[in-house]
Amino acid sequence: MFEDKKNYVSEIKICELRFAVKCNSKCKMCYLWKSVQPNEGLMTIADWKNFIDQLAGLYGHNIRVNFSGSGEVLMREGIEDILRHSCRKFSLSLNTNGYLVDQSVAHILAQTLDAIGISLDGAVAETHDYLRGIPGAYEKAVSAINYLRNESPNMIITVNTIISDKNLDEILDLVEWVDSRQINGIIFQALTIPSNAKNDRFWYKNDFAFLWPKDQKKISEVIDELIYRKRRGSKVVNSVAQLDYFKSYFLHPEMAGEGLRCEVERVLKVEPNGDIKICDFSEPIGNVTKELLDKILTSETADLERRKAYQCRKPCHILINCFHEQEDE
Numbered sequence: 001m002f003e004d005k006k007n008y009v010s011e012i013k014i015c016e017l018r019f020a021v022k023c024n025s026k027c028k029m030c031y032l033w034k035s036v037q038p039n040e041g042l043m044t045i046a047d048w049k050n051f052i053d054q055l056a057g058l059y060g061h062n063i064r065v066n067f068s069g070s071g072e073v074l075m076r077e078g079i080e081d082i083l084r085h086s087c088r089k090f091s092l093s094l095n096t097n098g099y100l101v102d103q104s105v106a107h108i109l110a111q112t113l114d115a116i117g118i119s120l121d122g123a124v125a126e127t128h129d130y131l132r133g134i135p136g137a138y139e140k141a142v143s144a145i146n147y148l149r150n151e152s153p154n155m156i157i158t159v160n161t162i163i164s165d166k167n168l169d170e171i172l173d174l175v176e177w178v179d180s181r182q183i184n185g186i187i188f189q190a191l192t193i194p195s196n197a198k199n200d201r202f203w204y205k206n207d208f209a210f211l212w213p214k215d216q217k218k219i220s221e222v223i224d225e226l227i228y229r230k231r232r233g234s235k236v237v238n239s240v241a242q243l244d245y246f247k248s249y250f251l252h253p254e255m256a257g258e259g260l261r262c263e264v265e266r267v268l269k270v271e272p273n274g275d276i277k278i279c280d281f282s283e284p285i286g287n288v289t290k291e292l293l294d295k296i297l298t299s300e301t302a303d304l305e306r307r308k309a310y311q312c313r314k315p316c317h318i319l320i321n322c323f324h325e326q327e328d329e
Helices: 005-011 045-059 079-086 103-112 125-132 137-151 168-179 216-231 240-251 293-297 300-311 317-321
Strands: 014-020 064-069 091-096 115-119 156-163 185-190 260-262 267-270 275-277 324-326
Touching: 014 045, 045 079, 045 293, 064 079, 079 091, 079 103, 103 137, 115 137, 125 137, 137 156, 156 168, 168 185, 168 216, 185 240, 185 317, 216 240, 240 317, 260 317, 275 293
Parallel strands: 014 064, 014 267, 064 091, 091 115, 115 156, 156 185
Antiparallel strands: 260 324, 267 275
């Protein structure tokens, strides 16, 4: 655990900026686009810059900052300003569907980012466009990768793919596609309950059964092949342990998150309104538009919430894909 609050502050290695609030996709595996988008109470560009300056003052280059959120980051007005303000202070990464990345946008991203993840959920346009809910999504994603690589030979470019029943036959083709191009790697995620969907323990049997891999033999074979190819040098970023866990999860979804521990001490989340969280399901520990960051992180509220999260052993779909380690027992 942590001896004191200062130790907790020093353990934080990743800051996730939930900068996006709108999306231009209508993904089958995410319902955020169906939610009411906030128009008031958002942090201003000045607020974001002030937070970034405070973060830099506390951590310098010892923290990685990732731009994400409830939608497409590049739709948010002011993103270029924020990236340019941040890029000399931190190692920056960003997740995008690539739809808005043309040559001029790629130039800006190449000047400011160290790494970028492009969503690509099919080896052919028909599959990716279906899953993303917009025509031309595949072509835009592939073009974005090409633009970015042309702008920067050194930027880390990864493809992010969610494994589902709709693309299971294309997973290995995607690996081959990545291996044959100037792409640094492919990161797989297991399908989990879609964001903003109703809380349903058996979601994979009910509303989203059409996405859940039904052929257990096939899902096992595909993941075993991913492990084999990773060990043979393919650009699969996921660890063997995580891929093994994916297989167990797809075979026994009712056990989601068992045997995993949240790395709550490593991650800080900043919501669009300035709320600071240490877990998606925890209460805010403060708001950076009202309090200084160092005071928030060392507050009694922060101490209480991190201890609750650290000790949490509830089944959690987030753990399957992000910020976890396997326990040795």
